[in-house]
Amino acid sequence: MHDLHAQRTIHMNTRPNHSSGYIVWFTGLSGAGKTTTVRALRDHLEAHRQVEILDGDELRGTLCSDLGFSKADRDANVARIGYVARLLAGHGVAVLVAAISPYRDARREVRNAACSQGIPFIEVFVDASLETVLARDTKGLYKRALAGDVTEFTGITAPYEPPEAADVRLQTDSQTVGASVRELLTALRRYRLE
């Protein structure tokens, strides 16, 4: 017998729920392309849903202006961004976080906190080799770090622990921003978030 009710249930379960928030957390070296990628993704999403970018660089001028670059301060930075991201996602916002967030344990904690609140959390590794970001050096920071003018600089004088099992890995060495956005949209659809 043809079961219309079952069909409708399946349809509803596979439909994206635009009233549900989620967090997409972009981690990677300075200059890897986090900000560029989240802005491009935002441009695709904001036509049909609430989106907010939490950019680590910008938040250091506001919510995290007291924090430096020690491990403790970087972990506090990640924890604060995670807290705000959960608040926003809890109100249906798609939150795109761009933050170097170099330590694996801090990223794990922020993911666990989201999951324990039932908030979908997608970790994106914005993967560009150190050679690439050194060659780009858009902000001139690597040059200063290599000269010793900037201390505790991720990749040079401070560690970066790459994700072991990121949900999405973007090879920005070799792929365009457009290709990255397509990959992210595919992942969001796979998780039924879009």
Place this chain on the structure above:
Amino acid sequence: MHDLHAQRTIHMNTRPNHSSGYIVWFTGLSGAGKTTTVRALRDHLEAHRQVEILDGDELRGTLCSDLGFSKADRDANVARIGYVARLLAGHGVAVLVAAISPYRDARREVRNAACSQGIPFIEVFVDASLETVLARDTKGLYKRALAGDVTEFTGITAPYEPPEAADVRLQTDSQTVGASVRELLTALRRYRLE
């Protein structure tokens, strides 16, 4: 001539816009009834719109866990709460802030920042006399402050600067929580926020 369009325009302008966020900032002494009042207001609002409470006491365990009670730290506390409140209100959330926020200049800054982003901001003075909050002393903190066990305690060993022109003043010495909520709802309607 009867102008239907003009009528409709007036109707739309007087209708509350539930997709617009706003901030209601409750200031007052510890024990004045801020938390009780925001929770009661939340219960009235959440049936038809997104609401978030940002409670100063709770945030000292999370987003503001590094802050103490000096003027600088209290101002940083108010600034951080204001930043998060603006983010949420920008996505249509009615944000109810309960924070002692004893310094007039810090409150002015947070209001100006909201206004400059076009976010409605209502200041509520939760006004209970020092005698009343001393008599209540629900958390036992005034007793400890008077004994010298808690330093920099607002109203005892640290100043509280009452608002000079709050949008709403709740006399929780003499009025019930229900009466306070009715007064708040009237104010929100007056500002066409509800």
